[in-house]
Amino acid sequence: MKHDVEAFRRASAEASDWIARYLEDPARFRVNPAIRPGELFDRLPGEGPDAGEPLEVILADFERLILPAVTHWNHPRFFNYFACTASVPGVVAEMLAASMNTNGLNWVASPAVTELEQVALGWLRQWLGLSADYFGQIFDTASVSTLHAVMAAREWVDPEVRLNGITKPLVIYSSDQAHSSIDKAAVAAGIGLRNIRKIPSDDEFRMKPDALREAMAADAAANLTPCCVIVTAGTTSTTSVDPLEPVLDIAAAHNAWVHIDAAYAGAAAILPEFAWMLKGNERAHSLVMNPHKWLFTPMDCSAFYTRHPDVLRRTFTITPEYLKTTTDPREVSLMDYGVALGRRFRSLKLWYVLRYFGRDKLRELIRGHIAMAQELAGWIASDPRFELAAPSPFSAVCFRLRDSEERTRALVSAINATGAFFISQTVLKGRYAARVAIGNQATTIEDIRALWAEIQRLATLL
Numbered sequence: 001m002k003h004d005v006e007a008f009r010r011a012s013a014e015a016s017d018w019i020a021r022y023l024e025d026p027a028r029f030r031v032n033p034a035i036r037p038g039e040l041f042d043r044l045p046g047e048g049p050d051a052g053e054p055l056e057v058i059l060a061d062f063e064r065l066i067l068p069a070v071t072h073w074n075h076p077r078f079f080n081y082f083a084c085t086a087s088v089p090g091v092v093a094e095m096l097a098a099s100m101n102t103n104g105l106n107w108v109a110s111p112a113v114t115e116l117e118q119v120a121l122g123w124l125r126q127w128l129g130l131s132a133d134y135f136g137q138i139f140d141t142a143s144v145s146t147l148h149a150v151m152a153a154r155e156w157v158d159p160e161v162r163l164n165g166i167t168k169p170l171v172i173y174s175s176d177q178a179h180s181s182i183d184k185a186a187v188a189a190g191i192g193l194r195n196i197r198k199i200p201s202d203d204e205f206r207m208k209p210d211a212l213r214e215a216m217a218a219d220a221a222a223n224l225t226p227c228c229v230i231v232t233a234g235t236t237s238t239t240s241v242d243p244l245e246p247v248l249d250i251a252a253a254h255n256a257w258v259h260i261d262a263a264y265a266g267a268a269a270i271l272p273e274f275a276w277m278l279k280g281n282e283r284a285h286s287l288v289m290n291p292h293k294w295l296f297t298p299m300d301c302s303a304f305y306t307r308h309p310d311v312l313r314r315t316f317t318i319t320p321e322y323l324k325t326t327t328d329p330r331e332v333s334l335m336d337y338g339v340a341l342g343r344r345f346r347s348l349k350l351w352y353v354l355r356y357f358g359r360d361k362l363r364e365l366i367r368g369h370i371a372m373a374q375e376l377a378g379w380i381a382s383d384p385r386f387e388l389a390a391p392s393p394f395s396a397v398c399f400r401l402r403d404s405e406e407r408t409r410a411l412v413s414a415i416n417a418t419g420a421f422f423i424s425q426t427v428l429k430g431r432y433a434a435r436v437a438i439g440n441q442a443t444t445i446e447d448i449r450a451l452w453a454e455i456q457r458l459a460t461l462l
């Protein structure tokens, strides 16, 4: 059956018009939907249609039924989790990639997917200041990137693991502030939650190197194998940065793999003033940063780099007859570097984003977000009712009302109930804190002023 390209022309014109209006003014919508669990489910038919429906009708139902259940991550007043952006070049590239549906499982399957991924990640590697021997590939999420780091680390300390599975107890280390994706990686890689050491962090939420040294030494003395240390550059709660260079020295004494989780704050490394954050990366083994967090690229795009691609290849190469290809030395088969066989054309959107903005504009946007966060932190610090709950090195601010944890909780709920702003919460050293993360392209200082005015108003009312 031929494609109905006339229907496509009409529907895509309507959809792109909708997208343009959306990007122009997403603030028409509540940032978080006013909806109860199950409500959308109950409003949709339990069975799919026997007869097909026109695209116009489906679009109308998208607006009527689906949109009211959407949380608008592309909204300038989205300050929850890590705020992010689907920018114009990224949206256009996603449309093109969807139309071709090309799958770069190996080079022959789609040379462009394989080679553009290397080119775009090569540019990004240079902008991040990573050493030239980092090999990159794109996964869907940082969680999957970190899982690959942990699986590579298993192979690094035990080259028989691919054949035998884990035969000796392996241990991984992160700070007590590290992301839960590390725990999931330990589960998925068969290492086990019991074998993660959550190293205490200091007053500024950074891993304490002395505590790491002691933990690794104790494990080695107990005949356990220190396998992998995960250093976070930009923790999820406070965006603190673990001290990379001391950790590298300590891990080297045990020949452990060092993985840098820069999923969010890695984007700031393209600013010369933040190059310190990844200093020493030429001695680490792998790194993840998510262009889909703070580099204006739509979900999903997680850049995973390793200086030891040979270890990934050793871990994952399995080539049945139907996947055999040529033996040209320049041919890269990305299926050999990870779990997945199929590979979406994610590099297209990253390439579009990097070209459309260029490094200068990206730097300007990121600096702008950091400046807005610093302004907000300043306003909070100068209001005696509030206190900052942590330093704000990047674009996230944690704070609380001084007098009561309960009132801070109520404040977060009240802000989110307005539907005008969406912020998050965390617990720092046992104490509750509100958290605002800035990272959407369209956010301006007016949005931050409006948020601060609302925080102050509600703090007076509560």
Ligand code: PLP
Pocket: 081, 082, 140, 141, 142, 143, 144, 179, 181, 232, 234, 235, 236, 261, 262, 263, 264, 290, 302
């Ligand atoms: N690492 C850090 C530091 C994060 O903040 C997050 C998510 O916010 C992740 C990893 C997981 O990211 P993803 O959702 O891409 O798996």
